[in-house]
Amino acid sequence: MTGIGSELNHEQAVVDVLYARLDELRAATRARLRDVRLQGAVGTHQNRSERDAFATLYEDRAAQLDAVEERLVFGRLDLTGGEVRYVGRIGLNDAEHRGILTDWRAPAAEAFYRATALHPADVRRRRHLVTKARAVTGLEDEVLDLDSGIEASSLSGEGALLASMATGRTGRMTDIVATIQAEQDRIIRSELTGALVVQGGPGTGKTAVALHRAAYLLYAHRRMLERSGVLLVGPNRSFLRYIDQVLPSLGETGVVATTIAELIPGVEATGLDAPDVARVKGRPLWRRVIRRAVRARERVPAADTQVRIDGQDFVIRRRDVEGAIGRARRSHKPHNEARTTFVKDMLGRIADQATSFDGTRLAAEERAALIEDLRSDRDVRVALNLAWFPITPQKLLEDLYAKPHRLAEAAPELSLAERDLLRRAPGGAWTEADVPLLDEAYELLGEDDSLARAEAAMAARERSEALEHARSVLSSGSTASTMIQVDAETLADRFATSGPSLTTAERAAADRAWTFGHVVVDEAQELSPMAWRALVRRVPTRSMTIVGDVAQTSSAAGARDWGEMLTPLLRESWRLAELTVSYRTPATVADTAQRVARAGGLPVSELTAARDVTGAMAFVRVRADDGAGALPAEVAHEAAALAKEYVEADAGRVAVLAAAPRTRELAGAVTAALRSALGEDEAERIAAQQPEDRQVTVLDPRETKGLEFDAVVLVEPAEIALGPGGLSDLYVAMTRPTQRLVVVHGRELPAGFEE
Ligand SMILES: Nc1ncnc2c1ncn2[C@@H]1O[C@H](COP(=O)(O)OP(=O)(O)OP(=O)(O)O)[C@@H](O)[C@H]1O
Numbered sequence: 001m002t003g004i005g006s007e008l009n010h011e012q013a014v015v016d017v018l019y020a021r022l023d024e025l026r027a028a029t030r031a032r033l034r035d036v037r038l039q040g041a042v043g044t045h046q047n048r049s050e051r052d053a054f055a056t057l058y059e060d061r062a063a064q065l066d067a068v069e070e071r072l073v074f075g076r077l078d079l080t081g082g083e084v085r086y087v088g089r090i091g092l093n094d095a096e097h098r099g100i101l102t103d104w105r106a107p108a109a110e111a112f113y114r115a116t117a118l119h120p121a122d123v124r125r126r127r128h129l130v131t132k133a134r135a136v137t138g139l140e141d142e143v144l145d146l147d148s149g150i151e152a153s154s155l156s157g158e159g160a161l162l163a164s165m166a167t168g169r170t171g172r173m174t175d176i177v178a179t180i181q182a183e184q185d186r187i188i189r190s191e192l193t194g195a196l197v198v199q200g201g202p203g204t205g206k207t208a209v210a211l212h213r214a215a216y217l218l219y220a221h222r223r224m225l226e227r228s229g230v231l232l233v234g235p236n237r238s239f240l241r242y243i244d245q246v247l248p249s250l251g252e253t254g255v256v257a258t259t260i261a262e263l264i265p266g267v268e269a270t271g272l273d274a275p276d277v278a279r280v281k282g283r284p285l286w287r288r289v290i291r292r293a294v295r296a297r298e299r300v301p302a303a304d305t306q307v308r309i310d311g312q313d314f315v316i317r318r319r320d321v322e323g324a325i326g327r328a329r330r331s332h333k334p335h336n337e338a339r340t341t342f343v344k345d346m347l348g349r350i351a352d353q354a355t356s357f358d359g360t361r362l363a364a365e366e367r368a369a370l371i372e373d374l375r376s377d378r379d380v381r382v383a384l385n386l387a388w389f390p391i392t393p394q395k396l397l398e399d400l401y402a403k404p405h406r407l408a409e410a411a412p413e414l415s416l417a418e419r420d421l422l423r424r425a426p427g428g429a430w431t432e433a434d435v436p437l438l439d440e441a442y443e444l445l446g447e448d449d450s451l452a453r454a455e456a457a458m459a460a461r462e463r464s465e466a467l468e469h470a471r472s473v474l475s476s477g478s479t480a481s482t483m484i485q486v487d488a489e490t491l492a493d494r495f496a497t498s499g500p501s502l503t504t505a506e507r508a509a510a511d512r513a514w515t516f517g518h519v520v521v522d523e524a525q526e527l528s529p530m531a532w533r534a535l536v537r538r539v540p541t542r543s544m545t546i547v548g549d550v551a552q553t554s555s556a557a558g559a560r561d562w563g564e565m566l567t568p569l570l571r572e573s574w575r576l577a578e579l580t581v582s583y584r585t586p587a588t589v590a591d592t593a594q595r596v597a598r599a600g601g602l603p604v605s606e607l608t609a610a611r612d613v614t615g616a617m618a619f620v621r622v623r624a625d626d627g628a629g630a631l632p633a634e635v636a637h638e639a640a641a642l643a644k645e646y647v648e649a650d651a652g653r654v655a656v657l658a659a660a661p662r663t664r665e666l667a668g669a670v671t672a673a674l675r676s677a678l679g680e681d682e683a684e685r686i687a688a689q690q691p692e693d694r695q696v697t698v699l700d701p702r703e704t705k706g707l708e709f710d711a712v713v714l715v716e717p718a719e720i721a722l723g724p725g726g727l728s729d730l731y732v733a734m735t736r737p738t739q740r741l742v743v744v745h746g747r748e749l750p751a752g753f754e755e
Pocket residue numbers: 161164165174175176179180181184200201202203204205206207208209549552583584705706707708735
């Protein structure tokens with residue numbers, strides 16, 4: 001047997017043991033779950049809630065054990081002291097509680113990602129195990145010894161990394177846990193506090209790093225983050241769909257994933273704003289505008305108002321209203337809540353005008369009765385409403401858009417032309433840019449929370465009882481509680497929920513005012529100053545991971561400079577890290593994209609591609625005198641050729657990227673070309689796929705932000721550069737392929753394409 005053969009055999013034996021242990025744990029967890037369920041709906045309420053709580057924990061554990069089937073173990077460290085350590089998706093102990101697999105997030109696994117020949121950190125050898133299902137199919141060793149004669153590469157596990165980069169794309173992002181690079185690992189394990197901004201060019205792994213960091217933080221700070229939750233904000237639903245497998249594959253399910261458009265439960269933002277409208281709505285001055293709009297609903301009338309109650313005359317005096325408004329404002333409560341203070345104060349002041357028949361002050365009961373009469377009197381109500389108008393966030397914003405005088409009063413900073421841009425009849429659909437403004441209004445207006453407060457008090461009582469009970473269950477050492485690691489707080493959460501138990505993520509997602517322990521923002525360059533305000537409000541500790549690329553900004557209200565965007569909000573509490581290696585795009589393509597971006601003045605950051613691919617870039621010139629149909633025909637031809645080369649049954653994706661007005665026509669041409677190139681059946685199979693998963697697709701570059709394809713046909717770059725997202729959209733489009741970029745054009749190419 002050859003050396004490598006026996007090594008493979010040895011590793012196979014280890015991997016077999018690890019999978020066997022995984023199977024054992026799965027079986028044990030399912031057996032426990034069955035036992036708990038078999039107990040049925042009998043016993044006291046407390047017994048039942050205890051049983052439900054354990055059932056949920058076992059279900060979570062079973063799901064976690066199922067999720068780690070693929071590449072359970074992927075690394076091995078040989079340490080200088082002779083110790084051998086295996087690294088995998090989760091930590092495993094054998095039946096005697098000895099560690100047999102180290103979780104990739106544990107401190108003991110850090111060296112797997114960070115050790116270099118220069119800084120070996122006790123590691124003699126790092127080995128990547130390549131597995132297919134449960135079989136070990138390959139090994140890759142790095143001897144971390146400067147004298148070993150092996151030339152050090154700056155990439156760790158280069159073979160495994162290159163193999164994963166060359167794999168056909170599926171439309172769903174996969175985890176990179178086996179091949180995380182040192183510069184990425186430093187970001188993933190960076191401390192929890194403060195805001196960490198990760199700037200990096202396209203394909204440098206910003207999304208991957210953000211997701212792995214979320215998984216890492218949940219592991220390292222589980223107690224804290226499991227209770228407060230982690231919020232993940234992405235640019236749109238299709239992006240969230242693209243990444244939604246990654247965290248579960250790392251064993252984490254408790255993260256709330258959302259978009260700015262969906263930030264407020266119950267508000268659906270389905271409308272679209274023109275770019276200049278979105279820019280105006282994103283400006284930070286809305287903080288003052290909304291404040292003034294709310295203040296405008298608290299106003300002293302022009303004149304005193306007479307009212308008559310039970311034959312007696314009362315005056316709602318201007319100076320009383322002024323005094324009561326001042327007092328209510330000093331309560332620093334939101335407008336709708338402070339209204340209670342205002343109304344109570346005013347009713348008191350009006351009642352004070354009454355005297356008894358003998359001219360003396362009213363007795364307490366008489367005064368109370370009069371106040372009730374005043375409260376229910378229509379004229380009084382109208383007068384008080386005019387002075388302090390109860391209003392919803394939706395109505396407040398709708399009025400600003402629909403009534404020019406209201407907007408002029410609240411937003412004198414905006415020019416007439418800008419105010420005209422915002423004009424909109426009531427009842428129109430909300431847009432993404434409206435959501436942060438509504439959120440601001442929610443903050444200042446408040447919700448009628450008397451019911452919520454009562455519920456919170458009740459929940460606090462129930463929780464303390466549940467905690468008490470959980471502690472007693474744990475200290476009794478019942479068999480169920482020794483089966484899995486669980487603390488009293490977690491168990492109490494399960495006990496406290498009646499009906500289907502709600503996870504932190506579910507509770508957080510349903511509550512606008514929920515504050516999270518950590519917030520992760522992807523494609524963060526697109527967020528407007530107002531969107532940032534809405535996010536920061538949700539994380540009072542300012543513990544955030546913010547990833548993006550200011551050269552890819554397409555939103556008119558987004559960032560071109562992190563400092564300008566974030567310093568006003570986060571002051572000194574943010575730090576910058578950079579990613580510089582592109583793991584997606586072949587060098588030829590990445591270099592060209594950078595030249596084009598630089599020539600157009602985009603703030604591109606340093607980018608070095610991890611590898612090149614032969615024939616990564618090609619140009620097809622269509623001459624204008626070839627006729628109007630020449631371009632679509634050529635594009636369809638190229639797309640079909642690439643589909644033939646890259647699309648297989650279960651992987652491989654090709655995209656045609658063109659300026660939005662062209663996409664419809666091109667989609668028709670591509671569909672026809674696929675039929676003749678791939679045959680009816682294959683073309684039919686592709687046509688029947690969900691749009692997000694379609695293996696051959698025609699898109700406008702904006703829809704592809706954050707996504708990737710094996711091959712891309714880029715249509716008329718000059719047109720894309722002139723579109724709404726300008727050169728940034730072209731930069732995004734050029735950097736989507738992992739293997740090949742074919743440029744089809746009739747017009748001159750923008751500057752930078754030629755060296
Ligand atoms: N260490 C790694 N090992 C293997 N693949 C990696 C690694 N880092 C990144 N990748 C892969 O590179 C591709 C690009 O990663 P990702 O989408 O996270 O980049 P990005 O910086 O967010 O790009 P964009 O700016 O275009 O949104 C993905 O396919 C990702 O899986």
